Amino acid sequence: MDSFPAYFPLAGRKIVIAGEGEAAEAKARLFEGSPATVVRLDGHAAFLPGSYSGATLAFIASNDEVFVQAAAGAARAARVLVNVVDKPALCDFNTPAVIDRGEVVAAVGTGGGAPVLATMLRNDIEAQVPEGEGRVAALLRKFQSEVRGALPALHERRAFLRDAVLGEAAAAARAGDMERAGQLFREALAKGSARKGTVRFIAGRGPADLLTLRATRALGAADVLVLDADADPEIARMARRDVERLDPARAGAEALIQLAREGRQIVRLITHPVDPALIQALSQAGVAVEVVPAAS
Numbered sequence: 001m002d003s004f005p006a007y008f009p010l011a012g013r014k015i016v017i018a019g020e021g022e023a024a025e026a027k028a029r030l031f032e033g034s035p036a037t038v039v040r041l042d043g044h045a046a047f048l049p050g051s052y053s054g055a056t057l058a059f060i061a062s063n064d065e066v067f068v069q070a071a072a073g074a075a076r077a078a079r080v081l082v083n084v085v086d087k088p089a090l091c092d093f094n095t096p097a098v099i100d101r102g103e104v105v106a107a108v109g110t111g112g113g114a115p116v117l118a119t120m121l122r123n124d125i126e127a128q129v130p131e132g133e134g135r136v137a138a139l140l141r142k143f144q145s146e147v148r149g150a151l152p153a154l155h156e157r158r159a160f161l162r163d164a165v166l167g168e169a170a171a172a173a174r175a176g177d178m179e180r181a182g183q184l185f186r187e188a189l190a191k192g193s194a195r196k197g198t199v200r201f202i203a204g205r206g207p208a209d210l211l212t213l214r215a216t217r218a219l220g221a222a223d224v225l226v227l228d229a230d231a232d233p234e235i236a237r238m239a240r241r242d243v244e245r246l247d248p249a250r251a252g253a254e255a256l257i258q259l260a261r262e263g264r265q266i267v268r269l270i271t272h273p274v275d276p277a278l279i280q281a282l283s284q285a286g287v288a289v290e291v292v293p294a295a296s
Contacts, residue, residue: 003094003111010036014054016080018046018071019061023085027059030098046071052078057093061085088112097122102134103141132174136165139173139181143189150189155223155264162221164188197260198288204269206232215292218267224259226251227269235269253281260287 010031017027018041031038036056045051047070052058058075060082062068068084075082076092084090088111096107097118106125108118140147140161151157164170169184202215204227211219219225219238226246227236246255251268259266260282274291282289 003109005096005107005109007105008056010034010056013037013056014039016041016052016055016058016075017061018042018051018058018075019067019085021061021063023061024059027061027085027095030095041071047074049074049077052080055080057081057083059083059085059095060090099126099129101129101131101137103137104129104133130174132176135173135176135178135181136170139169139178139185140164142182143185146186146189151192153262155262156192158223159263159265160189160192196288197262197264197266198290199256199260199266199268199282200290200292201268201270201274202235202292203271204228204231204235205271206235208232208234208238211235211238212292218265218290218292221265222267223264224266225269226266228271230271231269239267253278253285256282257285257287260285 013036015031015036016039017024020042024040028038028040039051039055041051046060046067052075055075055078058071058080060068060071060075061084062071068087068090072082072084072090081092082090083093083095088094091112094109094112096109097115099106099108099122106122106129108121108125110118147157147160151160164185167184167188169181169188172178172181172184200215200218200222202211202218216238219235220240222239222243224246225236225239225243226248228248256266256268256278279289279291
């Protein structure tokens with residue numbers, strides 16, 4: 001990872017855009033509808049550090065090299081992070097191609113070196129993110145404290161939320177009926193998480209592009225990951241970074257049964273045939289088992 005992506009909360013923040021022209025207007029459009037206060041600067045005011053005081057970010061857009069250098073220097077003197085349009089060497093950060101869905105924001109960055117590619121990739125991703133996803137995120141944020149209180153166990157909370165984003169409450173939020181979404185969400189929360197634990201065996205030898213969509217989703221939903229030593233690292237990286245990893249030597253039938261009874265979603269990345277005795281032991285204990293093959 002050559003650049004670290006980070007999100008800056010905009011509520012109550014000040015954003016400065018120094019310069020004129022289409023590049024400056026494009027930066028201003030990024031913040032249309034946001035809760036940030038956008039300050040536009042030009043002329044001598046752009047050269048004064050005080051003009052940037054209290055700002056979170058500053059964007060400098062001009063074809064005048066003298067203007068760019070003076071404005072960037074003033075912003076840095078005010079201890080503000082600076083982005084200079086089309087001049088990556090002068091930037092403290094790069095502006096990614098942004099997918100804006102309100103509370104859901106996705107970004108594609110190329111370190112400032114290939115903005116056309118970033119835009120193309122953004123368009124591909126944008127088509128997969130419906131407009132209503134921001135309202136689903138707003139719904140989850142509204143009930144975040146209640147969910148934590150009702151489901152203190154992390155794996156139970158994750159299981160509930162995974163179901164919630166595919167359930168009736170989320171559908172109502174996507175449709176714009178937030179009142180009904182809130183009612184349905186509270187009803188679901190009152191029932192709690194009833195998801196049963198599952199053990200999924202996934203072919204882990206690779207390459208990663210042979211994984212089915214079902215396997216990819218299972219990796220993303222896993223609470224516990226068990227992988228053989230020679231499993232493809234690219235496949236392992238498809239799981240969440242905070243997934244609990246269990247050594248294969250400790251992942252016998254008894255341990256997997258206990259985890260499944262706690263409602264955990266377990267993925268076992270295998271590079272050798274599954275031991276029939278293990279599957280039999282899990283099945284006899286009432287644990288749901290799924291063997292997910294690679295794509296042919």
